[in-house]
Amino acid sequence: MxxxxxxxxxxxxxxxxxxxxxxxxxxxxxxxxxxxxxxxxxxxxxxxxxxxxxxxxxxxxxxxxxxxxxxxxxxxxxxxxTPLWPKQSVNHDSDQQNAATFSLLVCNVKQGNEDHSRLARLIERRDPDIIILMETDQTWLNSLATVLDPYEHKVSCPQDNSYGMHLVSRLKMLSGDIKLLLNEEIPSFHCRFEIGDGHNFDMISIHPEPPIPHHDTIGRDAEILLAGELATKRERPMIVTGDLNDVAWSETTRRFLRISRLLDPRQGRGMYNTFDARIPFLRWPLDHIFHSQEFELVSISREPSVGSDHFPMFYEFSLVYENGNSLPDKPTEDDLEDAKSLIGTENGRSRKPVGENWED
Structure with a gap:
């Protein structure tokens, strides 16, 4: 036995x-x-x-x-x-006098979460320069109006299908576009911000579909890799962030890093498991931020629960342009071919997003 x-x-x-x-x-x-x-x-x-x-x-x-x-x-x-691995993105040197530093709060609020006040208190306490919220419907935006209205710049796409998004910023937003990359009901944000003495950077915020055992993951994988391809065409420093519904160590995310040539600040620091906030033993890193080599990391922290199934993440970066960041490996031919195949397959499909009725 x-x-x-x-x-x-x-x-x-x-x-x-x-x-x-x-x-x-x-x-x-x-x-x-x-x-x-x-x-x-x-x-x-x-x-x-x-x-x-x-x-x-x-x-x-x-x-x-x-x-x-x-x-x-x-x-x-x-x-x-883990700390046993070399850091992929370097720590910010506080002695740098001309560095432009800013903070971001990124959170999947969970559409059905009715405890709006906990997130509002977190925003007041952390006072971030940029806030990106996912799974936001109009009820969420109404409930957070008091803490979000002071932010001058915003991009908003509230939806009732768990794919709504909302972004506010006190940094000057030079452009803020809502794009439907591969599915007509899954928005992504494409923004450009001004910081410091006329310096600009771009940011893409995405929330692709979750993987479920009885469904393919082509939609999720394709959107992540398409964001990676967009990053290769960047003309300015770039950040990609959001609830990617994929773990940091998956082949899809690693392929994204090779294609995009962006950096993962968690490497060499910690996992920062954000899901599931309700079940301590079943947690993994689903909420991500990746950045180009012009940034240095000032701080990264997982914030306390706000009633969602995701923990919020708080980041501070400094835009310094020249530093000791080490780039990921270059993409292989297989990386590029697989990305092209997945994106082409998903682009040719017309369907409802996976998981849009989870709040019913």
Whole structure:
């Protein structure tokens, strides 16, 4: 009985670790990308139990081998989001006198979350220069009017399908466009801001579809990669942010970084798991910010819960242009071809977004 109780979970953990290697854009395979930390923790627990409870024989050695294989695979992906890995984006040097520094608060509010006051208090406390909110309907905007109205510049697209977005800024907004990249019901924001002595930077905010086990992930993957392609055409410093519904270590996100040549400030610092805020053991990094090499990171923090299933994230950046940031690897031919294929496939489909009726 002990062999069964240890062997089956060890085999499952190894299988779950191998599933994401299957190159099929479908939720049944992509879902195991999310829980790498949890799978590694379970495999470590099984490894210890096997060593303690079972005698040394072929069965126990097999179970130990499966657990070690699982841990090795998971560490390959998650170790870069620990202090054991070199930082991809450098810390801001406070001695730089001419640096232009600004802050952002990014939050998926959860459309059905009725506790609007908690987010309002967070905004008042943090007082960010730019606020990007996702899953906002008109009820949310009405409830936050008191704290958001003082911001002079805004882009707003409230919707009732969990894909609404709202952005406000005290930085001068030179342009703010709402674009429907691949789905007519999923907006994205494309803005240009002025900061400091006439310096400009661009920002793309996206909220692609979530992966679910019975549906393909082509829409999500294609939108993320399309944002990466847009970043390659940038003429100014750029930031891409939002609830990407993808984890920081997935193949899609890593491909995005190679294509866009943007940096992930979490690498070498921490995972900053933002979802699910309601379940401590089931958390992973879904809310992201990526930046071009002209920025340095001043601070990054996960904020307390505001009643949503996502934690808010607060960032401070400095636009310095020249620093010691190290760029990601260049994209391979496979990266470019796969991105083109996914974007072309999704662009040719006409359908409702996944998850738009979750609040019903």
């Amino acid at each position: 002990t062999y069964f109780l240890l062997g089956i979970p060890a085999a499952f953990c190894l299988a779950a670790s191998l599933m994401p290697f299957i190159p099929i854009a479908h939720g049944i395979f992509r879902m195991f990308d999310f829980c790498r930390l949890q799978i590694a923790a379970i495999a470590t627990f099984l490894l210890i139990l096997t060593a303690v409870l079972l005698p040394s024989n072929l069965y126990s050695l097999t179970f130990i081998g499966m657990s070690l294989g699982t841990i090795a695979i998971q560490l390959y992906y998650i170790i870069r989001f």
